[in-house]
Amino acid sequence: MESNAGTTETRSNVTVPDGGEVAAFESLQFTDEIHRLISAPATDNASSFTALLELPATQVVELLHSPESVKLIVASAPNVEDFKGSFHFPSNTGLIQKDARFSVFSGEGNNKNEKSNSPEMTSKNSSANLEKAVKSEPAETASSLPLVSDPTVENRNIKRKDREKKVKGSTKKSKTATNERLEDAEKLPYVHVRARRGQATDSHSLAERARREKINARMKLLQELVPGCNKISGTALVLDEIINHVQSLQRQVEFLSMRLATVNPRIDFNLDSLFTPESGSTMDGGNFPSLVTPLMWPDVQVNGYRQQFQHQWHFDTLKQPIWGREEVCNNYVTLENSLLSYDSSANSAATLHANQLKMEL
Amino acid sequence: MNNPHHLNPTSLKSRFTTRFLRALTKIRAQKPISSSSPTEIFRRYRRIKAAADKSMAYSVRSRRIWSRAMLWKLRSRSYRRQDPCSGRRSGKTNQAIMKKSSNENTTTRREDGVGFVEEADELRQLVPGGETMNLCNLLDETAHYIKCLTTQVQVMKKIADFYSF
Numbered sequence: 001m002e003s004n005a006g007t008t009e010t011r012s013n014v015t016v017p018d019g020g021e022v023a024a025f026e027s028l029q030f031t032d033e034i035h036r037l038i039s040a041p042a043t044d045n046a047s048s049f050t051a052l053l054e055l056p057a058t059q060v061v062e063l064l065h066s067p068e069s070v071k072l073i074v075a076s077a078p079n080v081e082d083f084k085g086s087f088h089f090p091s092n093t094g095l096i097q098k099d100a101r102f103s104v105f106s107g108e109g110n111n112k113n114e115k116s117n118s119p120e121m122t123s124k125n126s127s128a129n130l131e132k133a134v135k136s137e138p139a140e141t142a143s144s145l146p147l148v149s150d151p152t153v154e155n156r157n158i159k160r161k162d163r164e165k166k167v168k169g170s171t172k173k174s175k176t177a178t179n180e181r182l183e184d185a186e187k188l189p190y191v192h193v194r195a196r197r198g199q200a201t202d203s204h205s206l207a208e209r210a211r212r213e214k215i216n217a218r219m220k221l222l223q224e225l226v227p228g229c230n231k232i233s234g235t236a237l238v239l240d241e242i243i244n245h246v247q248s249l250q251r252q253v254e255f256l257s258m259r260l261a262t263v264n265p266r267i268d269f270n271l272d273s274l275f276t277p278e279s280g281s282t283m284d285g286g287n288f289p290s291l292v293t294p295l296m297w298p299d300v301q302v303n304g305y306r307q308q309f310q311h312q313w314h315f316d317t318l319k320q321p322i323w324g325r326e327e328v329c330n331n332y333v334t335l336e337n338s339l340l341s342y343d344s345s346a347n348s349a350a351t352l353h354a355n356q357l358k359m360e361l
Numbered sequence: 362m363n364n365p366h367h368l369n370p371t372s373l374k375s376r377f378t379t380r381f382l383r384a385l386t387k388i389r390a391q392k393p394i395s396s397s398s399p400t401e402i403f404r405r406y407r408r409i410k411a412a413a414d415k416s417m418a419y420s421v422r423s424r425r426i427w428s429r430a431m432l433w434k435l436r437s438r439s440y441r442r443q444d445p446c447s448g449r450r451s452g453k454t455n456q457a458i459m460k461k462s463s464n465e466n467t468t469t470r471r472e473d474g475v476g477f478v479e480e481a482d483e484l485r486q487l488v489p490g491g492e493t494m495n496l497c498n499l500l501d502e503t504a505h506y507i508k509c510l511t512t513q514v515q516v517m518k519k520i521a522d523f524y525s526f
Contacts, residue, residue: 211497214497215496215497215500218497218500218501218504219500221500221504222500222503222504222507225504225507225508226507235476235477236476236477236480239477239480239481239484240480242484242503242507243480243483243484243487245507246484246487246488246503246506246507246510247487249507249510249511249514250487250510252514253410253413253414253510253513253514253517254410256413256514256517256518256521257406257409257410257413257517258402258406258410259521259525260385260406260409260517260520260521260524261402261403261405261406261408261409262402262406263521263524263525
């Protein structure tokens with residue numbers, strides 16, 4: 001019934017999306033074909049198919065170009081019913097629901113769903129019974145094997161097993177080792193590494209590979225931490241960048257501490273109360289009042305501050321009704337204002353800055 | 362009660378800030394700022410820097426290798442400064458221990474199977490306690506160290522801006 005697929009290979013095999021131009025090329029022909037198909041006589045089978053084609057051609061072209069929609073294999077069948085089997089739509093939810101009607105796809109998709117390894121693909125696959133296009137997606141994108149080159153529908157059943165084997169063999173390391181090729185991995189119960197095709201599977205190289213993967217993962221984390229490291233490729237350069245960053249940070253700490261050593265502290269404020277509800281933690285030296293509001297401590301002990309304040313006017317004036325237990329921002333401001341009314345410029349400045357400091361922190 | 366500006370009291374930032382400010386006030390209280398001779402300033406700078414490092418290391422406690430190493434370094438330095446005799450005693454034993462552990466790990470040039478040994482060594486010198494780490498741990502510690510350093514710089518910058526206003 002699907003004997004026309006053979007003719008499709010010549011021009012409609014969109015394999016791995018490494019060739020953007022290939023996709024573009026295909027898309028042109030695809031759109032032409034779609035138009036032709038739309039004008040084809042409608043049959044029973046085509047009722048669902050034209051429903052599929054309700055999608056404007058542009059959308060399908062978009063799907064072609066989207067990175068996940070790799071395997072659009074167009075069968076250039078003049079008969080509409082033949083398309084039922086040979087259209088491989090990308091993992092688009094709108095299409096998927098329509099595709100689910102095709103028993104062919106659903107049968108295929110389930111098998112391939114289990115085989116897909118890369119996480120981003122599984123998330124898409126899991127959305128519905130996906131077409132057989134999906135089955136080669138993750139493996140191929142990972143390893144760029146041209147498995148899609150044989151999309152012939154009549155050979156599908158025969159080739160499926162071969163493809164499965166190839167998929168298994170060529171997938172990169174994954175943590176779902178259930179394959180018979182990993183005899184050695186079972187000796188290391190804590191890590192399951194899928195051996196690559198043609199790679200040694202003895203325990204030494206496996207362990208080393210695991211270590212290397214760990215190191216690479218940590219390097220990726222570091223790349224994210226250090227600004228401007230994402231564009232650099234090559235671990236040595238990245239490490240250089242990291243080293244520079246650490247050095248610059250350390251130098252910044254030194255400069256800042258030098259700055260703090262030279263600055264003249266007009267205000268000295270007791271920030272114990274900022275963060276802890278302790279009371280009465282005395283500090284020697286001129287303790288100016290804690291000019292911060294009790295935003296942090298709902299159960300502040302007012303007496304505690306009395307001990308710390310060495311000047312009368314601090315506490316009495318601060319102990320205004322504004323000094324509530326559950327302060328909010330607006331009260332904060334009013335406290336500020338009340339403090340500003342006093343002559344001590346340092347006082348007000350301190351409040352302002354204490355507020356700022358807290359907010360910024 | 363809903364305070365949008367509420368600081369998480371258990372975050373690294375707040376822990377560090379508390380400790381550092383406490384140390385700062387202590388340092389300030391010790392000497393009046395009237396004297397602005399370079400030596401005084403330098404001495405105070407050293408003390409402040411040590412206080413900053415110490416507060417950061419204390420905020421991390423002993424959860425990280427680098428914090429433990431830094432704390433140990435600071436402590437040994439202060440011991441040595443306080444009392445040369447006792448410093449020598451304790452320093453010797455401690456140093457012996459440290460040297461032994463570091464010798465075990467670093468006498469052989471670390472070729473971990475990856476190609477960047479020089480950068481790794483340089484990184485080891487930067488990160489406190491890095492000499493005793495293999496590459497894997499070193500990268501881990503570096504990440505955490507960078508995070509803590511950035512917090513430290515942030516807080517100190519804000520404090521410095523506050524004071525120099």
